[in-house]
Amino acid sequence: APASGASEPGRVSGAGVCKSRPLDLVFLIDSSRSVRPLEFTKVKTFVSRIIDTLNIGPADTRVAVVNYASTVKIEFQLQAYTDKQSLKQAVGRITPLSTGTMSGLAIQTAMDEVFTVEAGARGPSSNIPKVAIIVTDGRPQDQVNEVAARARASGIELYAVGVDRADMESLKMMASEPLEEHVFYVETYGVIEKLSSRFQETFCALDPCVLGTHQCQHVCISDGEGKHHCECSQGYTLNADKKTCSALDKCALNTHGCEHICVNDRSGSYHCECYEGYTLNEDRKTCSAQDKCALGTHGCQHICVNDRTGSYHCECYDGYTLNADKKTCSVRDKCALGSHGCQHICVSDGAASYHCDCYPGYTLNEDKKTCSAIEEARRLVSTEDVCGCEATLAFQEKVSSSLQRLNTKLDGILEKLQVNEYGQIHR
Secondary structure, three states, rough: OOOOOOOOOOOOOOOOOOOOOOOOOEEEEOOOOOOOOOHHHHHHHHHHHHHHHEOOOOEEEEEEEEEOOOOEEEEEOOOOOOOHHHHHHHHHHHOOOOOOOOOHHHHHHHHHHHHHOOOOOOOHOOOOOEEEEEOOOOOOOOOOOOHHHHHHOEEEEEEEEEOOOOHHHHHHHHHOOOHHOOOOEEOOOHHHHHHHHHHHHHHHHEOOOHHOOOOOOOOEEEEOOOOEEEEEEOOOOOOOOOOOOOEOOHHHHHOEEEEOOEEEOOOEEEEEEOOEEEEEOOOOOOOOOOEEEHHHOOOOOOEEHHHHHHHHEEEEEOOOOEEEOOOOEOOOOOOHHHOOOOEEEEEEOOOOOEEEOOOOEEEEEEOOEEEEEEEHHHHHHHHHHHHHHHHHHHHHHHHHHHHHHHHHHHHHHHHHHHHHHHHHOOO
């Protein structure tokens, strides 16, 4: 529809609702003697009315006119005019030709000389429809059947408009299928202008998304040229009917109510889960912190301490320190362990050693653990000294007695040796 949204008889009105499809459109108008001058003017008005309903331009619809009777005249080619005003002015300047109704020749001329790239038609790769509208009031005087069939086979869509004495069978032979959409008939040229609204509806790309006739459950997307497709809102997928939608990701809808994690199931439903260190409550939606220490899987060597976040940390007994693995413990102060055995005082010498000491007035015994009072130690030492002296004297006396006996024996042996030696000398 025009940008103004103005309505004409039978026109689909409303800006943004209707936009004509781009076409390569050729009018073939019969101007034989049977068409009186006033009637020919009505034909030109009919053509101008259709032009009014189209979006004209190099990238939109291009229009050409072929005038025919017993001869054929190309009034202007598809590339000749690019705006409505100049197009309608060119249509207004067309004059009738002569006798005869050579409809087949007119179709052949349009096919050979107008629907060509050189003449302004767009090539096959553009996918722009090629359309011809034939307006006649008589019976063709040449063969139209075969030439019309060739035109249709080449991709030209043929519309046949008959007026007054037009032969209906000839119209059907020329037109494309389905005939009920491509053959039109009016009794007089006085009412031919009313057909312009029919062609506007035919060439108009009605936007079902704007009209509200799309039947899309969620979103209608216009594809142009009256076409559309349906899409779904986030979290839904388009069903096989290409119109309705089903939930694809119920978690994405944010209506699941899961406190922590929503997990989609293959069935199109979902279930809730909790973060590590939490357990799902009976409502199957909310979560509570687990007692990881109670589970016995914490790995702490000494003490497991639950944290508010649902996690935990390890600690060590007094005298121990937590290792780098944050689970095991090493001795920090052996004295603090209480297993040192010192009777009085344990003194730490580092991470893993110690020694014992005694209170004032005491001395450490040889076992390096127990303590004795200093006076008692002196008494023990004195007693030990006396015992030691007596043993020494007894040993000394025993040694002296043995030495005396040895000396006596040695003296007797020496005397015998001297006597023997003296006797040998005096013999």
